[in-house]
Amino acid sequence: MSIDREDVKRIAELARLEIPEDRIERTARELSAVLDYAAALRRLDLEGCEPTVFAGLGAAGPAPLRADALDDVRRLTPETALAAAPEHEDDAFLVPPVVENLNP
Amino acid sequence: MSGADVWRLSATALAARVRAGDLAVADAVESGWRGPAAAWEADVHAVAHTDPGARAAASSAAARDRRTAPLAGVPVLVKDNLCTTDYPTTCGSRILAGYRPPYDATVIGRLRDHGAVVIGKGNMDEFAMGSSTEFSAYGPTRNPYDLGRVPGGSSGGPAAAVAYGLCPVGLGSDTGGSVRQPAAFCGVFGLKPTYGRLSRYGLVAFGSSLDQVGIFARHAGDVAATYAALAGPDPHDATTRQTPAPDVSRWDRGVAGLTFGWPANLWREGVEPDVVEGLEIAAVALERAGARRVAFDFMPGEYAVATYYLVATAEASSNLARFDGVRYGFRHDDAPDVRALYTRTRSAGFGPEVQRRILLGTYALSAGYYDAYYLTAQRARTRIRREYEAAFARCDCMLMPASPTLPFRLGEKTDDPLAMYLSDIFTIGANLAGIPGLTVPVGLTGANGRPPLPRAVQVLGPEDAEPVLLAAGRALEVGGDTIRLGAAHDTEFAWPTKR
Amino acid sequence: MAYEAVIGLECHIQLATVSKMFCGCPAEFGARPNSNVCPVCLGLPGALPVTNREAIDAAIRLGLALGSTIRDVSVFARKHYFYPDMPKNYQITQYDRPLCEGGALPVRIGDATRSFALIRVHAEEDTGKSFHPERHGDRQVSRVDFNRAGVPLLELVTQPVFREPAECAAFLTALRRLVRWLGISEGDMEKGHLRCDANVSIRPAGTQALGTKSELKNLNSIKGVEKGITAEIARQERVLASGGTIEQATLLYDADHDKLAVMRSKEHAHDYRYFPEPDLPQLAVDAAWLAAARERLAELPWTRAERFAAEYGLPAYDAGVLCDQRELADYFEEVVKEADPKKVSNWIMTEMLRHLKATQRGVSDWARNVPPHHFAFIIRSVETAQATATSAKSVLDEVFANGGDPASIYAERGIRARSSSDELLPLVRAAIEENPGPVAQYLGGKTATLGFLVGQVMKKSGGQAVPQTVKDLLEAELARRAAAR
């Protein structure tokens, strides 16, 4: 198996997901099945294959850039920006306090 | 055709009648709801969200330019991961329950600009992760040709709706086959354009380097008309190609002189005989229409599946980080601190398949594993692109199954993630390579006393080969008595009958 | 044991663009919370970034100024961590292929110029702001404002080249001057336009191996950088002196109390899971763009200071002050067309900069009321003895305050320099008559009183008397009186 219980816990924490204790084993098995399958790639000859990052851009060239100008069409009012927020007050989103550590 | 049967029209024919003043936009839009939806929707559940008031408002807006608009009055069901201001956008997920975006996706704006009317949101696998539309938080969609079977996925809602007649055109998204596979299962055309041809702005991202908005229609000409309306550069999406989109106006030009690749090694095993038979039917029809078959072996699809499930999940783990209960969507109500807010909201808001893929992608990107998984996959992707390039040096397009199987039964693969992933084996390559693919229905099965189910082939082409794919699709649409589809552009489609 | 510190800086420069890094929202400050936002910078589902060309141009110009290598192809990457002020829970930044690599910033320290080597400069987006938790009913909540989210930043990382906290302060002062010079940022640390983190380690003096470093944050003034690093070096020395070992940590400096607080130790190290941003194709900078950026760059402050010293014969110090701000250097070069360079430099450094400091105004405010031609007229008037320095300065005060043409003010007031003894002797005598006390003191040997008497005469002349003449006349007259006693 590629992934063990500890791996599952570590990546769940990174991804901010909580895997119930009784599902950790099964999750490790499911993920391992896919990763073991993916091990097939090691059989592929990748000599001279640089990583592809941007699909289908062979003929499309580099990134287009935008002029430094205001776009008032897409700009939202505070009311609209906050409309979908689970909790907001006085033009601000409200969240529970950060207790862990500093913003990196 | 009587007014009550307007829903049977192709988009092109319907728009022509609206432009001519023979048909009111509201009637064009509501025809599918009054007729087929009344008969089918409760069983099929293709629609995740709609609203008669929003449809009426959109119809009156569309009526303003009805004299000139190319898609005047054409009703379109769009997948629930395309942002719309007039309907919720929930991606089939609890985490976006009730969410209404404050903006329209670029393709939605272009639909409206061309006179089309968005009639609601099509059901989908949660965040487009699935191949059966069973993983929707709002319940599964069923295949109109057999209610015990899946419509494919993840864009199963729009595919099923187009098949049963709710609307002539639907929009989906295709990250690994999510338009082409449900199109095959529902017996309709399904186009995944060249990466960068349709804007992704407003398409809720799954795998950003793979995602493309795709088009469902019952007729090749409707795919072409919709593509012409939607394709082209978008200043809000830096991954759109900056050159004008290829001209598909000659979708009916025929296939004389065209060469199509025939990688028969791919279906020597692991592909259902009905699917193989469909490929033979299509190949013969193309040859009769003047195309030439070029046989060669092609790289097995397993490599693409392996590559895809690392790249797509890595990107997904990143794209789905923003769903945290702060700015929109669901929030877990018991969260003493921000970390608990994130963890509880995401654990309760995402379904198991989405969580599984987030974990997989997080792992593939994490320290110590990046090179072995993500980077290796991106290098394999280069290799796969080269395989396609080499193939297209020998032919103008390539025939392939859209799926190794006919529509499977509900629940058949939900407990085996890997088996579900393998149903994308023939579609994934196009996403990895950024090339276009078109699913073309080749009628219904039904020989040997088995119940008729849709069957289709997939035509793949090099970048910007949409005109070639549509010409091939059209040739198969009118391909004569071997194909039990309408003989002409606007005549009968192989409509489902309820079982 | 004697230790030496090894310090590297990581600076964030907020760019003064009109719009944000990846969307068209205003990059300005002080707006109503969550009013400068759109689907992109709010991280709404489906929104996509498009790069601001001007922000990249600013990065290129800074890179060129620093002598960095500008990559013809660079790549944006996603850096992942969950935080409420991060709209997407990843930041778009650059990672293994940054826009600018290498280079150095020359910094004048005392009489020498030192060059501090850089690792890289790259472009990225800022985060929003989350505020300290406050009571809200029966629980605590934080408020979050996304106006700042997506504002363009440049991150500049130095090599670990500093040994003294004062060098870091000098570096930041020079960096601030440069970004202002280039017009890419307001560079104000107190306002967060320029932010600085420091990596600090110590090692026995004379050794080469690097010690375990700590990361120092919240250094929000140049003084704070110096004091914070000083405090951290002292802390590490205390740890080692007491037989402890330094642990990798992030510390927060509290400038008000000159204290350090440990924020995070190594076991919570982040796994940022960088990967190339798939929404942004690679960033290409071609030769034409580089040439245009170089064109915009103009003369750099240190080059210009050298030229000022050589061309105008100014001391290095003066040239440095004049080249502290580009506008000031430009202004100097205009005034100098019509007046003596050294005199102009003196007038600028004493009068002009004093006024600007006192009134908290800028060079452009000054130039609006005192155009170079007028300033030159005033300076020349003293040199040609048309006016005394005192008169000239009072006119300058007035022109700075209210504008106006100094030539007409001179004419209107009949301002001229008075130096004839016929004119001044009656004033000298009157001053002596009116101030018997100081006169007696002077005659009693307390010659410093002469200054007071000169002042009295100056006052009587309305500032127009030439001070040296007054002084000569006073001395003669007082000597005469002493002899007559």
Ligand SMILES: [Zn+2]
């Ligand atoms: Zn914005």
